[in-house]
Amino acid sequence: MLNEKRDAPLELRRLERDEHDAPDGSVGIDPQHLSRVPVSDAAEGGPCIRLEGAGVHFESNAGPVEALRDITLDINDGDFFSLLGPSGCGKSTLLRVVADVVPLSTGRVTVLGASPSVARKARSFGFVFQDAALMPWRRVIDNVLLPMELAGAVDGAARKAADEVLELVGLQGRKRAYPKELSGGMKQRVSIARALVTKPRILLMDEPFGALDEITRDKMNEELLTIWSSTGTTTVFVTHSIPEAAFLSRRVAVLTPGPGRIRDVVDIALPYPRSREIRDTVPFLSTTSRLRALLAGDGAG
Amino acid sequence: MQAERTVVLGSELEGVPAATSPRPRRRSRRGAGKVLWPIAGLVFLVLVWQGWVTIFHVKPYLVSSPLTVASYLVDNRTLFLSNLYPTAIESLLGFALGNVAGILIALLFVYSRILRRAFYPAATILWTVPIVAIAPILIIYLGFGYSPKIAVAALITFFPTLVNMVAGFESVDPQLLELMHVLSAKKREIFLKLRLPSSIPYLFAALKIAAPGAVIGAIVAEWIGSTRGIGFLIVYATQNFQAPQLYAAMAVASGYALALFGLVVLAQRLMGRWDRVR
Ligand SMILES: Nc1ncnc2c1ncn2[C@@H]1O[C@H](COP(=O)(O)OP(=O)(O)O)[C@@H](O)[C@H]1O
Ligand SMILES: [Mg+2]
Numbered sequence: 002m003l004n005e006k007r008d009a010p011l012e013l014r015r016l017e018r019d020e021h022d023a024p025d026g027s028v029g030i031d032p033q034h035l036s037r038v039p040v041s042d043a044a045e046g047g048p049c050i051r052l053e054g055a056g057v058h059f060e061s062n063a064g065p066v067e068a069l070r071d072i073t074l075d076i077n078d079g080d081f082f083s084l085l086g087p088s089g090c091g092k093s094t095l096l097r098v099v100a101d102v103v104p105l106s107t108g109r110v111t112v113l114g115a116s117p118s119v120a121r122k123a124r125s126f127g128f129v130f131q132d133a134a135l136m137p138w139r140r141v142i143d144n145v146l147l148p149m150e151l152a153g154a155v156d157g158a159a160r161k162a163a164d165e166v167l168e169l170v171g172l173q174g175r176k177r178a179y180p181k182e183l184s185g186g187m188k189q190r191v192s193i194a195r196a197l198v199t200k201p202r203i204l205l206m207d208e209p210f211g212a213l214d215e216i217t218r219d220k221m222n223e224e225l226l227t228i229w230s231s232t233g234t235t236t237v238f239v240t241h242s243i244p245e246a247a248f249l250s251r252r253v254a255v256l257t258p259g260p261g262r263i264r265d266v267v268d269i270a271l272p273y274p275r276s277r278e279i280r281d282t283v284p285f286l287s288t289t290s291r292l293r294a295l296l297a298g299d300g301a302g
Numbered sequence: 303m304q305a306e307r308t309v310v311l312g313s314e315l316e317g318v319p320a321a322t323s324p325r326p327r328r329r330s331r332r333g334a335g336k337v338l339w340p341i342a343g344l345v346f347l348v349l350v351w352q353g354w355v356t357i358f359h360v361k362p363y364l365v366s367s368p369l370t371v372a373s374y375l376v377d378n379r380t381l382f383l384s385n386l387y388p389t390a391i392e393s394l395l396g397f398a399l400g401n402v403a404g405i406l407i408a409l410l411f412v413y414s415r416i417l418r419r420a421f422y423p424a425a426t427i428l429w430t431v432p433i434v435a436i437a438p439i440l441i442i443y444l445g446f447g448y449s450p451k452i453a454v455a456a457l458i459t460f461f462p463t464l465v466n467m468v469a470g471f472e473s474v475d476p477q478l479l480e481l482m483h484v485l486s487a488k489k490r491e492i493f494l495k496l497r498l499p500s501s502i503p504y505l506f507a508a509l510k511i512a513a514p515g516a517v518i519g520a521i522v523a524e525w526i527g528s529t530r531g532i533g534f535l536i537v538y539a540t541q542n543f544q545a546p547q548l549y550a551a552m553a554v555a556s557g558y559a560l561a562l563f564g565l566v567v568l569a570q571r572l573m574g575r576w577d578r579v580r
Contacts, residue, residue, distance in 0.1 A: 097480075100484045101483075101484070102480055102483060102484065121483075121484060121486055122486050124485070124486060126484050126485075128480075128481055128484045128485075130477045130480075130481070132477065134475060134477035134478050134481055136478065136495075136496075136499065138499045138502075147485070147495070148485050150491075150495070151482075151485045151486065151487050151491060151495075152485075205484075
């Protein structure tokens with residue numbers, strides 16, 4: 002985490018500089034046409050995100066760091082997919098590769114059939130960070146409208162979309178509040194609303210509930226599943242919590258550190274909708290113990 | 303209850319921010335304390351000064367008592383007002399010029415590594431040259447009018463604003479920068495919607511340093527070469543052993559600087575929403 006904070010600015014400086022200065026380099030998408038292609042159209046089960054032998058090296062002061070090695074992974078359209086592993090195993094890096102923030106050193110990545118950069122410019126991503134990352138000078142509603150502003154004009158349709166997502170996360174009553182007036186859980190809800198307002202094809206979440214207490218976290222997990230089932234957005238969720246990954250996901254990739262590699266991808270066979278009671282059932286507990294064993298390196302199964 | 307309130311006021315005095323105020327009633331009392339305590343402190347110091355001069359019969363040409371200074375000030379108000387006018391013009395224009403230059407060059411430095419590498423050290427060196435050495439050069443070069451005073455005032459405000467604004471434009475939350483990238487924000491949008499608002503608290507910190515700085519700059523320049531202005535009055539009073547005039551000129555200068563500072567604070571209050579940054 003500390004590393005991330007320290008290293009990010011340099012890397013982002015590059016991003017800002019290299020930013021497409023072409024006249025609106027984006028593949029023009031206007032908010033009205035953002036409504037998702039129905040899942041069935043997009044080749045049922047077809048990969049939405051595909052990584053083939055992907056590897057990432059960073060140059061750091063202490064020499065080169067191999068953050069990810071030989072990642073091969075298919076994430077299907079409409080999936081809820083989690084990346085589970087201890088901190089430092091490259092989960093955030095993997096998410097950043099998909100979001101076109103970090104370039105691959107080796108291998109290939111395709112997002113929605115093209116490069117991450119094309120997907121990004123088509124505004125296909127919603128991103129949620131661990132610490133909400135709201136603009137403290139903007140009210141809740143204006144934070145949620147930010148992606149709309151960047152995608153084009155803020156018109157009536159945009160405002161309606163913002164109202165809808167705020168209702169979805171249960172914050173329609175706090176539209177006029179400033180972030181610092183909100184609790185941690187509420188801030189994270191705003192952040193989720195902001196990520197969903199443009200109806201992106203892919204929702205990327207980097208330990209979004211990692212800073213919340215366990216009670217709030219469990220509640221947010223349930224809400225997130227409700228949102229996911231109502232929007233059907235392909236979700237890639239980073240966590241280091243075994244129960245969280247098991248509760249939310251359809252599939253979980255277990256990562257091991259040094260360098261980050263995929264140990265196994267586990268199908269979670271628990272039926273949706275899932276409610277918190279499921280956490281005390283035998284199938285759930287056997288799932289978590291399987292994940293725990295994988296993380297500990299005790300071999301599959 | 304009584305004791306509890308005293309504690310809150312006391313901690314405020316020591317600059318310890320009270321973490322949360324459970325009841326708004328208490329908050330308003332603390333608000334009153336915010337004004338009352340500094341005034342009480344000032345009144346106390348002035349009383350000590352007056353008492354010292356009176357009790358020990360300090361020679362009036364050495365140190366004037368507050369009462370003498372006050373009555374001198376009132377009796378000669380037109381003298382002070384007409385000399386405050388040029389000082390005010392010079393410091394205000396210098397303030398504007400120095401800050402605008404500081405902000406613009408900070409922008410250049412933030413967006414161009416090369417310019418920054420080449421000229422940040424030069425700017426720092428300029429800042430370390432004693433202003434009393436630069437002022438005479440400027441006066442020789444620019445004459446005895448307003449311009450050298452404006453230049454000195456601008457010079458004094460320039461560097462703190464430059465340093466603060468470079469820090470301000472770079473004080474961006476890296477996650478927000480990453481978010482802007484993922485949302486395909488253009489460079490201009492990243493500046494207007496992220497870097498600029500992030501820098502506002504730094505701007506006000508800079509302006510608070512610059513406000514009294516500009517006044518000092520104008521006065522120093524007047525002190526070195528002019529025939530009017532508060533700086534001139536100070537030289538004149540010193541050379542003629544006019545202690546009350548010297549003290550009154552000092553009071554006017556610091557009152558004016560304080561007023562400028564107050565305007566900056568007021569502007570920051572009015573922009574309240576930027577205050578919510580961190
Ligand atoms: N920008 C960077 N520069 C250098 N090293 C980095 C950078 N980002 C991440 N790393 C390193 O890559 C490894 C994986 O980091 P990260 O993806 O943040 O892990 P996780 O999210 O699983 O905690 C860590 O060793 C980290 O120090
Ligand atoms: Mg991480």
